[in-house]
Amino acid sequence: MLEYGQFADYVHRYAQHHIEENSALESYCSSDYKAVLEAEINGLVADRQVVISSIRNKDYIFVVPYFIEKYNGLFNQIEANISIPFPSINDMPKIVPIDVVTKKQADEIIYGRLDKEEINDRTLYCIVFSKTVPSLIYPSSFPIANLINLALKKLQELMHKEESHDYFLKKLSISNPGKELSIKTFFNQFCANPSTVLDILKNTGDNFYYWSQLCYFIKQDYTKLKDFAPEDITILQSVAIIEIATSYYKSKAAEKLQAQAAFEQLDILMKNPPYYYNLNDIRKMKDKTGIPLLGQYKEEQLMNHLKAKTQESIGNQMPELLIFKVNDGNGYYIFKERVIPLIIRLANDVRILVREALIKSWYNNLKEYELLPEMKENAAFERCLEREVSSIEPVLSALLNASFLPVVAFEDQTPGHITLFRNDSLISYSELLMLSRQELLADAKLKLPFWYAMPIVSFIMKLLFKKPKPKVRKEASAALKIQNELKEKESEILKRRDEDDSIDPKNTRRRELRKLAVEIEKEFVPESSTLDRELKGYMHEWNDRIGKQNYENLGEDVNSLIRDYFRKVLRTLKADTFNAERIRRLAESLVDTPSMMKIKNHPALKRYVELYIIKIVKNLPSN
CATH class of the missing domain: 1.20.1520 (Adp-ribosylation factor-like protein 2-binding protein fold)
Structure with missing residues (x-):
């Protein structure tokens, strides 16, 4: 704490004495040095590095980093002696203005710093808990993991007392009949491993529920007290910190499981036709319910997953996932x-x-x-x-x-x-x-x-x-020339059909569906290929019949099933609901029918059905 006037005079005298050594002090030697200093101080106030408070008609400067250093030292003492209580807002001297601290809810601070922590001496936090638990003073220079570890050790110290240990173990056992062995294992693991207690909290898996119950029972007993000793307040603060940390790690564990399941689904999808995908294709992939996989995991996690798949290998074998580039430079x-x-x-x-x-x-x-x-x-x-x-x-x-x-x-x-x-x-x-x-x-x-x-x-x-x-x-290329000729011919046929349908307004729906089918085809058929080529290729994959006649018969049977199925859909199909995702759902429904289940290669069959539906819509006849 510095008196503003005295500090200004000191800076003025210091500048006059050292002006020859440091020319930057020149502004503090002039007659308006107080205005210069005030501008500097106001900048620090705006940055919450200092607080100016008026006491008995005098302005005093309170330096926030000083308090951060002081409380950081106190937390270091607590690490050496776990019986020292946490510093509460009520313990702060009354002369110190409340603006020295930055008030934030406990979950906001703990979640935020666990996600991304910056260790610095810029902020003195006031961690706000519920109304019954006094706020805790916490310096930004002290790692949040260390604070959680201290809270756990304080509960460990409580459980080392025989009466508390037996009492809370009994309450947990009564609340979970039939799980006495797992509860005892959890309890002993918590009490017997002070050095690994934070890792136990992070990786408890199914024991998250036991953590929540233990915190609830402790809080239930301590809130009944009429007069709180500093040790009691510390226990309540520790319980609140652990509850939030447990919730955080539980959500992270759930996110991890969700991401693992999503990556398993991603790997399955990438093994399905057309078997090669660029990064944009992978980003757009969805699960069976139509929910995008990117969202169930983050972009960074996706890149790390792909990197691991393309680099990790077993023994001397190649990695599981490979990358190749085509002529246009696109990687797949x-x-x-x-x-x-x-x-x-x-x-x-x-x-x-x-x-x-x-x-x-x-x-x-x-x-x-x-x-x-x-x-x-x-x-x-x-x-x-x-x-x-x-x-x-x-x-x-x-x-x-x-x-x-x-x-x-x-x-x-x-x-x-x-x-x-x-x-x-x-x-x-x-x-x-x-x-x-x-x-x-x-x-x-x-x-x-x-x-x-x-x-x-x-x-x-x-x-x-x-x-x-x-x-x-x-x-x-002779083949490319023929393929382009076929595409041009097909385009002319579609154009004539559209012209025929444009005469009668009743055929607008057919015309719109054909146009949509042409656009959707670009998503399913590579630019270098054609719809008919892709259909023939995928038929070779799922049609395992030996003999030309048997092969053709099975192909025609499947085509008939698709036509019959889609004929019913087409009666009510509207242009605004016809898209790539609708085609995928229709194909999935059809290949799951008993008639199609006998065919072994379902991924290739599903792709064939999707392409055949596009062909049906694309070739809708004009009336």
Whole structure:
């Protein structure tokens, strides 16, 4: 405590004496030094570092860090001697203004500092409990965990008294019949381990209930007292602190369990089609009830979970979760066990498209008497296939070129697994796609008119009609060209249907549903693929029938079930309720029916149903 006038004079004299040593003191040497000092003091008052109080017509300066240091020393003494009571607001000298302390509710301080604590000498807290428990003085320089630990040790000291120990143990046992053994274990654990008591509170699990009961019984007995001794007040303050800490750790334990369950659900979802997800896809994932998983865990927890999954490994094996990048630079996460099955599925998907595209493209080239390098040379043919795969299925191309693929292929122990590497090198694209250059060329030649097979006639026609060869041949993807043509054709069909429906206002609903289906399709179908390609790919996954006829029969049976099911839904389906989430729920309801339960690969079947529903709505006929 400093008298304001005396302090101002002291600063003035000090500045005059030391001005030569420190030029910054010049402002305190002038005649208006009091105004300069007042501005400085007002800044400290606003920052709650000092408090000015008037006593007997004189202003006094109270320095908050001084009181923080004083009470921090007192708490250090309590740590050395647990019998010393906690400092209460009633113990503070009356001459000290109440503004020295910052009043806050106990749960606000304890929760806040347990979440994020800053140890400093800037705030002297007045922890406010209930009306019956006096407030406690607590310096911000003392860790909150240490305060909780002191409160626990004070209860330990109480329980070390034989009469208190037996009394409260008996009350707990009576309140929980049949649980005497677990209560005794909890009680002995609390009383016998002073050094680990805080860890016991944090990790008690099912014993949170016992903590709450014990605090309740102690508080119940002590609040009956008419006159409180300092030791009694300390016990009540300790109970209040422990109750809040117990509530905090209980909520954190519940959050941890919720996050663990959510991460388990996340891992399951990431193993479902399409098997690879970018970070935005993962953030949007929802549980079975439609609640977003991000919210059941925090963003930071999600990043830590993904980091752990991509870095932690067992022995010399690869991590469980892998990352790969496609041509556009986007990164995708995929579980190790899904890499080989995904490569097989994507290779099957693109095989037919590449085959048909090359036959058509080569036919056009041969018709113009042009013989391409990939028709003659195996090396050029492999480069051609690699170009086609990279264009129409960048995910497959990225996986085949991923650095982790050799190790994943080596670790793959699936019965009948495909051999992707031979002599430490990736097998050729022709072998992976099961395409033969000679067969493709033969099929392309079969489409030509008969005179192309007659050498003399063919030679003469070539001289007459062959176009000049371009200087630079543009290497474009034949499959991508065909795929884009199909998309344009489909877009034209949809446009004509919309135009037909626009004539009659009654068909507005159909037109709106078709437009929504086109937009929703973008969420389910990769940009490099098509709806029909995805449908064929997922049918290969869930349709395990052997024989072409059996395979087609099962496929048609499932398609009929989907159409019949959705026909009923379509009668009442409105555009404002038709979205991706609605499609997922409809698909889930359908695959859970007895008719569908016999099919084994449910995740792939569910994805197929979702895509087929989109196809139905997208192709709604115009009236």
